[in-house]
Amino acid sequence: MSQLDQQVARRLTRFYVMALTILAVLTVSGLLFIKDTINNHYDDSRVLNVAGRQRMLSQRLTKLSLLKTGGVTAMDNVHFDSLLTTWSTSHMQLRQGMLRMEKTYAVRKSAVIDSMFTRIDPAFESLRQSFVRINEAGSSPAQKQQALQVVLRDEPAYLRQMNDIVFRFDAESFARVRYLERVEWILGLTTLLVVLIEGLFIFRPVVRHTRNTVRMLSESEEALRLVNEQLETANRTLAVTNRKLTDTQTELLRIEDEKYQLQRAEDTVRSAALLEGQEEERRRFARELHDGIGQMLTGLKLQAGSIKKGPFTDEKQRTRFDELTALIQDTIQATRQISHNLMPSVLGDFGLGAALKLLADQSTQTSGIPVFYEGDDRNIRLSPATAISLYRIGQEALNNAVKHADPKAIWMTLNHTRNNVILTVADDGNGFTAPAAENVPLYSSSSKGLDNISTRVRLLNGELKISSKLKKGTKIWVKLTLTDPLLH
Structure with missing residues (x-):
C-alpha cells in the first residue's frame, strides 16, 4: 500500500513539475527576451541621440569656424578643440559599431547604415580636415578662408546624409520594437496553448490514473492480506533455514581452520626434521673430513717431511717437492675450513x-x-x-x-x-x-x-x-x- 501511494505521488509530482517547468520556461524566456530587447532599445536610444548630436556639433563647429575666420569673438565658451575631438570620435565610434561613453554601447547597424556611413565619409573627412586647418594657429588667413569655403560647401551634404542616417537608426529601432510586440503576442499565445495542452494531456490523464489507482487499491486489499500471511510463514521457514546454514558455515570454517593448523604443524615438523637431518648430516660429514681425510692428509704431510730430510739429485726436484708440501698444507687448511663451516667445533x-x-x-x-x-x-x-x-x-x-x-x-x-x-x-x-x-x-x-x-x-x-x-x-x-x- 505504501509503495503504491508513493508511486502515485511520484507520478502526480512528476506531471505537476513538468507542467510548471514548461510554464516557467516560457515565462522566464519571455522576461529575459523582453529585458534583453529593452536593454538593446536603451542602447539604440543612446546611439540615436549621439547620431542626432553629430548634426548639432557640425553646425556649432561651422559657426565657430565662421567666427574664427571673421575675427569675431564667440559667445560660445566651448573650446573648438574639445568640440572637434568629440565630433570626430563620435563619428568614428558610430562607424566602427562600438560607442564608448559612460559605458560601452553596441551600435547595431544594418548593411544599409554601413553603406550610408561609407557615402558620408568623404564629406566628414573634408569637414574634419577643414576644421583642423581653421583651428591651427599657423594657418594663414587665406588658408582659413579657403578651408571655410570647403566647410560651407560640404556641410549641407553632410547634414543631409547624417539626417538620413539618424532617421534610418530611428526606423530600425522602431522595427525592433514592433518585433518585440509580435514576440510578446507569440509568447502569450504559446503559454495559453501550453496551459490548454497540459489540461487535456496531463491533468486529465493524472485524474483518470488516480481514480483507477484508488479502485485497484480497494480491490487488492484482501489479496494483499493473504499474500502477507503466506509471506510471513515463508519468512519463518527461511529464518530457520538461515540459522541452519549459518551453523553449517561456522562448522566448515572451524574444520578448515583445524585443517590449516594441522598442515602448518605438519610443515613445521617436516621442516624441523629436515633441518635436524641436514645438521646431523653436516656433523657426520665434518667429522669424517676431520677424522678421515684430515688425518690422512696429516700423515701425508708427515711422510713428506721425512722425505724432505733425504738428499735430492738436483735443486729442481727440491723446488717441486716444496711446492707439493705447500699444496698438501693448503689442502689440509681447506679441509679444516670446510669442516668448520659444516659444523664449527667452537x-x-x-x-x-x-x-x-x-x-x-x-x-x-x-x-x-x-x-x-x-x-x-x-x-x-x-x-x-x-x-x-x-x-x-x-x-x-x-x-x-x-x-x-x-x-x-x-x-x-x-x-x-x-x-x-x-x-x-x-x-x-x-x-x-x-x-x-x-x-x-x-x-x-x-x-x-x-x-x-x-x-x-x-x-x-x-x-x-x-x-x-x-x-x-x-x-x-x-x-x-x-x-x-x-x-x-
Missing part, C-alpha cells in the same frame, strides 16, 4: 658468541670486507638446536651480504637477557626496495637465503624483521624468547 666448546666472533673474523679474512662483531663472548647456555639455528641464521645473512650487497662494512651484534636473545646483521650495501616478507628475495633474484632464515626463525617461534633501502643497506633482526632463563 660452537659446542665455547658457545654461540665465540662461534659468531670467529665467523666474523674468518669472513673478514676471506672476503676482505671488514665484519665487526659486538657481543658477549662468554658461553650462552642454549639448547644445541637453538644455538646451531642462530649460528646458521648469522652465517646465511653474512654470506648473502658478502655475495650480493657489495658492502663496505658489515656489523653483527648478539645481545641477550635472561629470557631473550637478539641477533642482528647489518650492512651498508646496495639494499633493495622489496618489502620485508618471508617470500621476498634478500639480495638477489633467489629467495633461498631469506627462506632459510625465515624457516629457522619460525621453527624457533621467534620474530624476524628486515629493513632495507636502496643504496642505504639492509638490516636483519631476529629475536628469540626463551622459556628457560639463560644461565651465564
Whole structure:
C-alpha cells in the first residue's frame, strides 16, 4: 500500500513539475527576451541621440569656424578643440559599431547604415580636415578662408546624409520594437496553448490514473492480506533455514581452520626434521673430513717431511717437492675450513658468541670486507638446536651480504637477557626496495637465503624483521624468547 501511494505521488509530482517547468520556461524566456530587447532599445536610444548630436556639433563647429575666420569673438565658451575631438570620435565610434561613453554601447547597424556611413565619409573627412586647418594657429588667413569655403560647401551634404542616417537608426529601432510586440503576442499565445495542452494531456490523464489507482487499491486489499500471511510463514521457514546454514558455515570454517593448523604443524615438523637431518648430516660429514681425510692428509704431510730430510739429485726436484708440501698444507687448511663451516667445533666448546666472533673474523679474512662483531663472548647456555639455528641464521645473512650487497662494512651484534636473545646483521650495501616478507628475495633474484632464515626463525617461534633501502643497506633482526632463563 505504501509503495503504491508513493508511486502515485511520484507520478502526480512528476506531471505537476513538468507542467510548471514548461510554464516557467516560457515565462522566464519571455522576461529575459523582453529585458534583453529593452536593454538593446536603451542602447539604440543612446546611439540615436549621439547620431542626432553629430548634426548639432557640425553646425556649432561651422559657426565657430565662421567666427574664427571673421575675427569675431564667440559667445560660445566651448573650446573648438574639445568640440572637434568629440565630433570626430563620435563619428568614428558610430562607424566602427562600438560607442564608448559612460559605458560601452553596441551600435547595431544594418548593411544599409554601413553603406550610408561609407557615402558620408568623404564629406566628414573634408569637414574634419577643414576644421583642423581653421583651428591651427599657423594657418594663414587665406588658408582659413579657403578651408571655410570647403566647410560651407560640404556641410549641407553632410547634414543631409547624417539626417538620413539618424532617421534610418530611428526606423530600425522602431522595427525592433514592433518585433518585440509580435514576440510578446507569440509568447502569450504559446503559454495559453501550453496551459490548454497540459489540461487535456496531463491533468486529465493524472485524474483518470488516480481514480483507477484508488479502485485497484480497494480491490487488492484482501489479496494483499493473504499474500502477507503466506509471506510471513515463508519468512519463518527461511529464518530457520538461515540459522541452519549459518551453523553449517561456522562448522566448515572451524574444520578448515583445524585443517590449516594441522598442515602448518605438519610443515613445521617436516621442516624441523629436515633441518635436524641436514645438521646431523653436516656433523657426520665434518667429522669424517676431520677424522678421515684430515688425518690422512696429516700423515701425508708427515711422510713428506721425512722425505724432505733425504738428499735430492738436483735443486729442481727440491723446488717441486716444496711446492707439493705447500699444496698438501693448503689442502689440509681447506679441509679444516670446510669442516668448520659444516659444523664449527667452537660452537659446542665455547658457545654461540665465540662461534659468531670467529665467523666474523674468518669472513673478514676471506672476503676482505671488514665484519665487526659486538657481543658477549662468554658461553650462552642454549639448547644445541637453538644455538646451531642462530649460528646458521648469522652465517646465511653474512654470506648473502658478502655475495650480493657489495658492502663496505658489515656489523653483527648478539645481545641477550635472561629470557631473550637478539641477533642482528647489518650492512651498508646496495639494499633493495622489496618489502620485508618471508617470500621476498634478500639480495638477489633467489629467495633461498631469506627462506632459510625465515624457516629457522619460525621453527624457533621467534620474530624476524628486515629493513632495507636502496643504496642505504639492509638490516636483519631476529629475536628469540626463551622459556628457560639463560644461565651465564
